[in-house]
Amino acid sequence: MCCTSVSPIEPGSDEERDLIGLPQTGVRRETGRFVFTEQEMLRFSRQYDPLPFHVDPEAGRQSQYGQLIGSGWHTMAVWMKLFVGAHDASGFPPDSPEAISPAGIGFGFKDLRWIVPVFPGDEIVFSTILDEVRASANRPGWAVFRRQALAARPEGEEVMHFVLTYLGPLATAIEYRAPDAATARA
Amino acid sequence: MKFFEDIEIGERRVLGHHTFAQDEMIAFARKFDFQPFHVDPEAAKRSLYGALVASGWLTSATWMRYFAELNAREAEAQRARGERVAAFGPSPGFENMQWLKPVYAGDTVTYASEAREKTASRSRPQWGILRTYNSGTNQHGDLVLDFESIVFVERRT
Numbered sequence: 001m002c003c004t005s006v007s008p009i010e011p012g013s014d015e016e017r018d019l020i021g022l023p024q025t026g027v028r029r030e031t032g033r034f035v036f037t038e039q040e041m042l043r044f045s046r047q048y049d050p051l052p053f054h055v056d057p058e059a060g061r062q063s064q065y066g067q068l069i070g071s072g073w074h075t076m077a078v079w080m081k082l083f084v085g086a087h088d089a090s091g092f093p094p095d096s097p098e099a100i101s102p103a104g105i106g107f108g109f110k111d112l113r114w115i116v117p118v119f120p121g122d123e124i125v126f127s128t129i130l131d132e133v134r135a136s137a138n139r140p141g142w143a144v145f146r147r148q149a150l151a152a153r154p155e156g157e158e159v160m161h162f163v164l165t166y167l168g169p170l171a172t173a174i175e176y177r178a179p180d181a182a183t184a185r186a
Numbered sequence: 187m188k189f190f191e192d193i194e195i196g197e198r199r200v201l202g203h204h205t206f207a208q209d210e211m212i213a214f215a216r217k218f219d220f221q222p223f224h225v226d227p228e229a230a231k232r233s234l235y236g237a238l239v240a241s242g243w244l245t246s247a248t249w250m251r252y253f254a255e256l257n258a259r260e261a262e263a264q265r266a267r268g269e270r271v272a273a274f275g276p277s278p279g280f281e282n283m284q285w286l287k288p289v290y291a292g293d294t295v296t297y298a299s300e301a302r303e304k305t306a307s308r309s310r311p312q313w314g315i316l317r318t319y320n321s322g323t324n325q326h327g328d329l330v331l332d333f334e335s336i337v338f339v340e341r342r343t
Contacts, residue, residue: 047251048247048248048250048251049247049250049251049254050251050254050255050258051254051257051276053276064275069276071250072276072277072279073243073246073247073250076243077217077218077219077243077247078218080218080219080241080243081217081218081219081220084218084219084220084221085220089222094229094232095232099222099229100222100223100229100232100233100234101221101222101223101233101234102221102222103219103221105234106242106285107284107285108242108282108283108284108285108331108333109283110281110282110283111279111281112279112280112281112283113278113279114276114277114278114279117276162279
C-alpha cells in the first residue's frame, strides 16, 4: 500500500506550535515590580547617563518636569534584571541551552519608546508579551524569540516599551505556556 | 550640544573610547543581566562565545555615558567662551539597537554619533528634532553595536 498523503506543516502555523510545543503568543506576563528610589536612580545616572536632569535634583526642578527624572537606560536595565530573574536555570546540565543562557542571547531591540518619565519613589510594573517564537533551524534546543518589553505604573499608564529579539532556550518557551505565570512572581 | 541650526547633516562626532574591564562587566551583569556568560568566566568558556562577554545593556549604556560626558565638556567650554549653550531634551526613544559582535574583557570600543536628519517640531517651535546614527566599533574596526536615536535640540531663536 502506498502512500497516505501527508500535507506539509506550515512553519509558524498553530499545527507546528502544537507539534513542537511552542507557547501561544500574546499573553502578558508580569516579571516583577521595582521601586525606583532617588538614591538608586542617582547611582545609575551618575555612572551611565550623567545628564543634568538625571543627576542633579536642582537641574531636575528647573526642567520641564519640575523634578529629577530617572534615566530611561535604567528602566531598560531593570526590565532585563527582572526578565532574567524570571528564569530558573537550576537543575539543567551545564552544556544545555538553559544553563548556557537562561534568558537568551540578545540580537538587539527596536521601537524603543520612553513614554513618560520615572520619578523618584515611583513603583513600576514590568511585564512582557511574547510576539513570536520559532525553533532555531541549525541549533537544536534553541529558538528565536521576539517579545515586547513593557513598563507601566501600577494604575496602568505605560512608561516604556520596546521589542526585543534573541536566541533563547526552546524549553524556556514551553515553560511560558502557563497562563497564570503572571501572578507567580508579582 | 550645538544649536539645531548649526548642526550639519553627516557631521560625525567621536564621543570617546572605552576599554571594558572584566570587573566592570561582571559588576554590571550581576545587577542587571546575571547570565553565566556575563558573570562567570568559567561558565563563559562553555558558552557560544568561548569567554566572558559584556552585557549588551552595558555596552549600550556606555554609549550614553560618553555622549553625556562629551556634551558636559562642550557645554563647559562654550560657557567659558561666553557662548550660549543649546539645550536638548530627554529622548523620546530610539530605533533598531543591534548588538552585532560580542565585547570581551579588554576590548576597546570607540563610540560615535552622526547627524542624519533634521526636522522642525510642529508641537514645539523652539525645538528641532535631530535623528542620529550611533555606533560602537572595537579595536579591530568591527562594529559591535549601532542604533538610531531621536533627540530634541534647542533652536537659535
